[in-house]
Amino acid sequence: MPREINRLNDKQIRAWMKAGAPVAKADGGGLTFTLSAAGTAAWVLRYRHGGRARELTLGQYPDLTIQAARQRASKARAEIQRGTDVAREHQRAKAEAVAAKSFRELANDYMAKAFPKLADTTAKQRRQHIEGVIFPRLGAMAARDVTTADVVALLESVGKKKTANVAELVFTALSEIFRHGLARHAVTVNPCAGVSVAAICGRAEPRRKRLKLTEEELRELLPALPRIGPENTLTVKLLLLTCVRIGELARAEWQHVDFERAEWFVPEANSKTGRGFTVPLVPAAVALFKELRPLASGSRFVLPARQERRVRNHAGADVPFNQRALNAMLHKLCDDLGSKVRRFTPHDLRSTARSHLAALGASIIVAERCLNHSLGGLVSVYDQHDYLTERRAALETWAAFLQACESGVPWLRESNVVQLRAA
Template identity: 65%
Template sequence: MGKLTDIQIRNWVKAGKPIARADGGGLTFTLSAKGTAAWVLRYRFGGGVRELSLGRYPDIPLMEARKLATENRVKVYQGTDVAREKQRARVQAAAMETFDKLAKDYMDKVFPGLSATTAQQRRRHIERLILPKLGPLPAREVSTADVVSIVEAVGTKSKSTAHQVLTALSEIFKHGIARHVVTGNPCGGITVAAVCGRLEPKRQRLKLTADELRAVLPELPSIGASNALAVKILLATCVRLGELAKAEWGDVDFERAEWFIPDANSKTRQGFAVPLVPAVADWFRQLEVYACGSRYVLPARQSRRVGNQGGDAPFEQRALNAMLVKLCKRLDGRVRRFSPHDLRSTARSHLAELGVPVVVAERCLNHSLGGLVAVYDQHDYLNERRAALERWTAFLLACESGQGFNVVPIRKGA
């Protein structure tokens, strides 16, 4: 050893070009294409060439790297495969990792790739329902019986939540297998139906009929001006409630008559431009007055939420759902109870009745087209969607005013 100098190494790091330079005695300085500088000890053992990572530079300076190389070379001469020894130590350390640490590593690494809603819901289930029971245990000691116990306890209150908890557990163990923290997935073969009985069938999405829309729309002001405008925008634009709840005024372009939903706010994780027809743009302008300078289109009003968010926060989505429940009760049989998400199925069904082509209608809802269509059809259909939403909004305005509406298919125009 002794071929390299500190000045050489600093110059190589500054240049940033990938290199590998030997210092002698098997010690090698490496610099990756991404700029990671490290020390490697190359040696022969059992007839083959082996490598041991000694650490990164400058955490380990030249003189310290030489010292480590000498110590490990002595072990090799004494018959120890030092790279294999380090690997065993890493595996043993992983075997002692607690479930709490594994779950947190899973959330840190996997959640950025999930939709914000899915990540938030899964984090809540992990932190509130799973970690209190399994957190302190070594991850490798978590058994099938432990998983069944949690699923059974959660299932007594909600079978659908039990299903989500089981999914979260399974995903954590899959992550653990990839990291060699666990050797198997104790969730394998377990189903919520087997533990808690069959799941109740999901409630079918509603399509509000024209008569129901004629009953609902004129009564919307009774739930508050901002809430009324939010419901009409949800209907007219076909967006998800979460996308509207997180909307900011910086994403609304009145000159282009477009509202852009950023990647982070979209369930598909891909930004999406929503055309704003004149009536809908006017509803946004009315909301701008009610926003009172907030950056959010629909800001929170409760002091507890505003205070926790540094003085500005989006409105609570559950509040609108509660308002709609009260509205349906007040209408007393004139309309079935519906949720904000039912407004999307309502819009999709009426778009079909208005003669909007399937592809255009699906893109109005920002649905993935799927299959080869999604691969080869990269057209945004913005103009076609604008025409469809103009027709759909005109129908909504007719329902609100109680006027008739002549349904003329627009298939040729789109």
Template identity: 75%
Template sequence: MAKQIDKLSDPQIRRWIKAGTPVAKADGNGLTFTLSAAGTAAWVLRYRFGGKPRELTLGQYPDVSLKEARKRAGEARAQVQAGADVARERQREKTELAAAKSFRQLSDDYMAKVFPTLAASTVKQRRQHIEGVIGPRLGSMTAREVTTADVVRFIEALHRTKTPAVIELVFTALSEIFKHGVARHAVTANPCAGVSVAAIIGKAEPRRQRLKLTEAELRAVLPALPTIGTDNALAVKLLLLTCTRIGELTKAEWAHVDFGRAEWFVPDANSKTGRGFTVPLVPAALACFAALKPLACGSRFVLPARQTRRTRNHGGAEVPFEQRTLNAMLHKLCDALGEKVRRFTPHDLRSTARSHLAALGVNVIVAERCLNHSLGGLVGVYDQHDYMTERRAALETWASFVLACEAGEPWRQDNVIPIRAAA
């Protein structure tokens, strides 16, 4: 009995699609109509090659009609009879098409597919490295053409303008792109594999340890702050009194400061962790914000840019204070104080605050929350308390110590009542 062919009809297919139930219906000679649970209707040719079952997708319905599907199936069967594994050939064509992608296309695909799974801070940093550093050098090359030698030359060129720490981050981004390319069959191997940045540019110097300014150093620095300018001096005091990061303070807007509630909210976009948090403001910190208000001259930023060049470069728009400016002013201050203080950076003020909080008897969890550090482990999972009351008490004790150092008044450690976490 002859095999039945052309079994299907358009009305049947439309009824199956309307019903929405997954089906697989044969039209004859291996041509099959399939409807997935997701509602995707497609044509598949089933055949055998080398004694093994194979499948070739011919297209989706209704883009490929029943008549067109039969035509494509006939052409594919003819190729199979001539000795061609049509499904394998199709896969080879897709691989070759992927291989023809430029490195820029591959990096764009990596960012689109992988970035949604990464932390916001990682995405921001990696995008800068890919678009600003890697792309200009390798973007126009075909992804498969990039060799290990190209990677080595790239790192050597970076060494002339970038620090070893930045080069390591750029290299990590480059390697991750190629790992993605291997998984997507855009490249056959990762040219970064087996490459070491240290082997190319030498071992990086040990990372500078964060400083804790001693009480004696604080007593030298705080009274001298006015020499670097009122706004700079107030910014330094706020960093000490709030334990925040320089980037969080420079991006602060007046809309984020609530004088009535004595709180400053750092939104997600301004937080290093990508999660907003509220900083309790003790009276000394509120006084700093109040003193900065008239200096802002109506700007929405607590610390607006002072140089017209900065605003001009942004089309005249309001922009915040440049972090590097404060760094430079602190170096100037340290040079003027000579041996009275070690050279420090704005971030050292956080380690200074954290170390003194511990010395003042503040519970470790409260001290960590004052710096908006993740508690980590099971504590971070189960402890959802914000410690606002405890943090405010800790910062008030810390502020009294800072003000005593600024005023040159004595400070008695034995008068401090240890601040513990709430049970």
């Protein structure tokens, strides 16, 4: 007796999809309609090859109609009767399609999947190197055809035109793309393996060391800050008092500033570490935020771009201020102050705060927590305390020290040191 086929119809399928419960209904001849718990409806052909049960996904419903699914199943059954393992052939064809991807396609896939997990500045810099440096040389090649010789030639070119430091960054981006390709089976080898940028371009220049502004420099700098304008002055002081990164303050929004609790929450999206954290605000920091409120002119950002810049560059959109503008203003101010204050960047204010916090008596853990640094090792695993009370006490001592520097009052350690007791 022949097996019954064409058992299903659209009305039944729509009813099952509306019900939403997982189902697997046979249409006959091995063709099966499946509905997953997640709501994905698909056509699957079930068959046996070499005595083993096999499955071939034909397509999703309703993109693949009943009639089209039956036609595909009929063609596949004919291949099966000729001894072909159609599921295995389908897998091989997919693997070949992935392997045939151009380097550009592989790199774009890497950026789409990896960049959301990177800090904004890191992702932006890496995209520039990939699209501006790597694509012109390797973009059109099949990813699997890129060789170690191609990588070496690219790095040699970058080293001659730019610097060994840039070559290192380009090599990092290239290595990450090929690691991604190996994981996706788009390539079988990593042509970056065994390559040394130093051997090709020479050793990169050592990274600039973080700078700590001394007490004498702070006493010169703080009273001179009004020369760079009110918003910039308040920004520099907030960076010192909160110890945050410039990017975290630049993206701060008023909805996250709690004046009653004297706290500012930095959400995951704005944190370099990818973890949200709370910054205790000492009274001086609260006062600075309150001074900035009217200057924001209704923007959701604590530090919005100036209105003329918004209109000129962003079609009037509400965007945060440009961090590079502050850096330029600080360099100009330091040049005006001559040898009294060394040139520094906004990020140097973090190393300045960290160094002075230690000198003022803050413990290593409290000082590191003030900067939202990961403590690493077993401490980061087992110590889940946020040290909010201890951080607030340390920052209050730091604020008092800064106030003494700004006002020209001597900082008498014997009388001004506050014991940072555990909460």
